[in-house]
Amino acid sequence: TYCYKEDLTTPAQGAKMDFETARKSVDLLLREGAARERINIVFFGGEPLTNLPLIKQVVDYAEQRCDELGKSADFSLTTNATLLTEDNVDY
Numbered sequence: 762t763y764c765y766k767e768d769l770t771t772p773a774q775g776a777k778m779d780f781e782t783a784r785k786s787v788d789l790l791l792r793e794g795a796a797r798e799r800i801n802i803v804f805f806g807g808e809p810l811t812n813l814p815l816i817k818q819v820v821d822y823a824e825q826r827c828d829e830l831g832k833s834a835d836f837s838l839t840t841n842a843t844l845l846t847e848d849n850v851d852y
Contacts, residue, residue, distance in 0.1 A: 777812045783819045791826055800827065804838035813849060 827834045
């Protein structure tokens, strides 16, 4: 089984990652993995789908940077599936 919070849309405490922090993480990954042709970004921790707008921003940014650098990127996420919809599965 996979644990889940009773109300995934309103976290009781803490804050969601902002784009600036995520952007810096992608930049660090690209810098540290400069010799690699492909990078892998995994969204996990808590329930990533509670911050789907950020995931979309990160994917767009990482794809743009990879295009500029001649690299490719793979993306995956770990979810408990309670927030899956047809739209975000298609994405």
